[in-house]
Amino acid sequence: MGWQQRIETALDVRRQQQRWRQRTLLTVNRAGWLQHDGRRYRNFSSNDYLGLSDDARIIAAWQQGAARYGVGAGASGHVTGYALPHGELEAELAQWLGYPRALLFNSGYAANQAAIGALAAAGDRILADKLAHASLLEAASLSPATLRRFTHNQAASLHRLLASPCSGETLVVTEGVFSMDGDSAPLEELHALTQQAGGWLLVDDAHGIGVQGEQGRGSCWQQHVRPELLVITFGKAFGVSGAALLCNEQTADYLVQFARHLIYSTAMPPAQAEALRAALRAVQQGDDLRQQLAANIARFRQGARQLGLPLVPSATAIQPLLVGDEGKALARSDALRQRGCWVTAIRPPTVPPGGARLRITLTARHRAEDIDSLLEALHDAQSE
Numbered sequence: 027m028g029w030q031q032r033i034e035t036a037l038d039v040r041r042q043q044q045r046w047r048q049r050t051l052l053t054v055n056r057a058g059w060l061q062h063d064g065r066r067y068r069n070f071s072s073n074d075y076l077g078l079s080d081d082a083r084i085i086a087a088w089q090q091g092a093a094r095y096g097v098g099a100g101a102s103g104h105v106t107g108y109a110l111p112h113g114e115l116e117a118e119l120a121q122w123l124g125y126p127r128a129l130l131f132n133s134g135y136a137a138n139q140a141a142i143g144a145l146a147a148a149g150d151r152i153l154a155d156k157l158a159h160a161s162l163l164e165a166a167s168l169s170p171a172t173l174r175r176f177t178h179n180q181a182a183s184l185h186r187l188l189a190s191p192c193s194g195e196t197l198v199v200t201e202g203v204f205s206m207d208g209d210s211a212p213l214e215e216l217h218a219l220t221q222q223a224g225g226w227l228l229v230d231d232a233h234g235i236g237v238q239g240e241q242g243r244g245s246c247w248q249q250h251v252r253p254e255l256l257v258i259t260f261g262k263a264f265g266v267s268g269a270a271l272l273c274n275e276q277t278a279d280y281l282v283q284f285a286r287h288l289i290y291s292t293a294m295p296p297a298q299a300e301a302l303r304a305a306l307r308a309v310q311q312g313d314d315l316r317q318q319l320a321a322n323i324a325r326f327r328q329g330a331r332q333l334g335l336p337l338v339p340s341a342t343a344i345q346p347l348l349v350g351d352e353g354k355a356l357a358r359s360d361a362l363r364q365r366g367c368w369v370t371a372i373r374p375p376t377v378p379p380g381g382a383r384l385r386i387t388l389t390a391r392h393r394a395e396d397i398d399s400l401l402e403a404l405h406d407a408q409s410e
């Protein structure tokens with residue numbers, strides 16, 4: 027039918043399903059507030075949990091890095107793109123998290139694709155939590171390994187999958203804190219089962235690093251688990267962009283040989299690595315920010331409980347309110363926006379069918395009055 031026809035048909039279907047996605051142009055985007063079309067909103071859709079994206083120390087480090095190294099890496103790390111700040115950041119991350127090695131990637135999406143793509147071979151199996159991030163599931167389904175999914179956060183379900191025989195290697199994949207639900211994986215149980223089966227565990231802690239655990243070392247540290255493969259990302263609590271994979275010596279060497287995202291992609295700018303070193307220090311010293319965030323989460327949950335809102339059992343900055351119907355979720359999001367609160371509606375296929383929700387995220391930058399305004403707006407929007 028031709029490319030154009032195919033594209034237009036897909037767009038028509040998307041519109042009919044009320045799943046039309048669009049990007050909104052913002053003129054200011056901060057952890058606590060944002061500006062759109064000349065109007066200011068309280069921002070409850072940011073993953074910048076500690077408010078580091080506009081931290082003066084990190085901006086200064088980026089500027090100094092740019093003055094010294096220029097604004098671009100100029101090549102892949104395998105050619106001439108691997109500079110002093112990359113090496114230092116990798117060493118600092120490895121030491122901080124207690125791993126022999128860390129490898130930098132341009133994004134969490136790339137890190138997951140690279141690690142799973144380079145490791146998984148035919149005959150292997152990847153056992154992933156049903157709600158694992160799209161980047162993990164996509165990497166697994168593109169790989170020659172067999173992908174099977176276990177019930178969300180259910181170690182017993184993983185146990186059943188592990189019981190069936192597999193001649194190849196086993197990789198178990200989960201998130202530390204789930205991006206759309208805010209709940210945490212039972213890492214200790216998952217890791218124990220994985221080890222019993224002779225497999226490796228990969229934890230993607232995009233939403234736990236910087237926030238959970240001592241010094242913000244993340245979900246694994248908090249739960250006293252050291253998975254064989256740990257992916258952390260820098261676009262959320264670190265307030266910047268990029269990612270790292272933590273692993274042992276040989277795995278790092280292996281990925282330097284075989285991970286195509288490292289070999290065929292320009293390295294992150296050295297100035298960004300400098301900024302990330304400053305962000306790492308801010309995270310390490312960020313107990314006050316984590317305390318403020320915890321206070322904001324508690325204030326929100328208490329208020330929401332009083333209003334009888336459908337809270338889910340999440341102790342983290344991600345506080346989804348389940349709506350179910352997609353149209354309704356969009357209408358609620360609009361109603362909140364009219365009241366000055368920016369809360370994105372999340373719809374399938376990002377979440378399972380019937381799982382449309384308002385994904386509220388809290389940050390250290392919110393003030394008590396921001397949270398109270400959100401609660402008031404939610405109350406009004408609910409009774410509409």
Ligand SMILES: *Cc1c(COP(=O)(O)O)cnc(C)c1O
Nearest residue numbers: 133134135159205230232259261
């Ligand atoms: C955001 C996210 C990613 C992608 O990381 P980017 O650096 O934004 O590409 C991967 N995994 C999870 C769980 C995420 O939430």
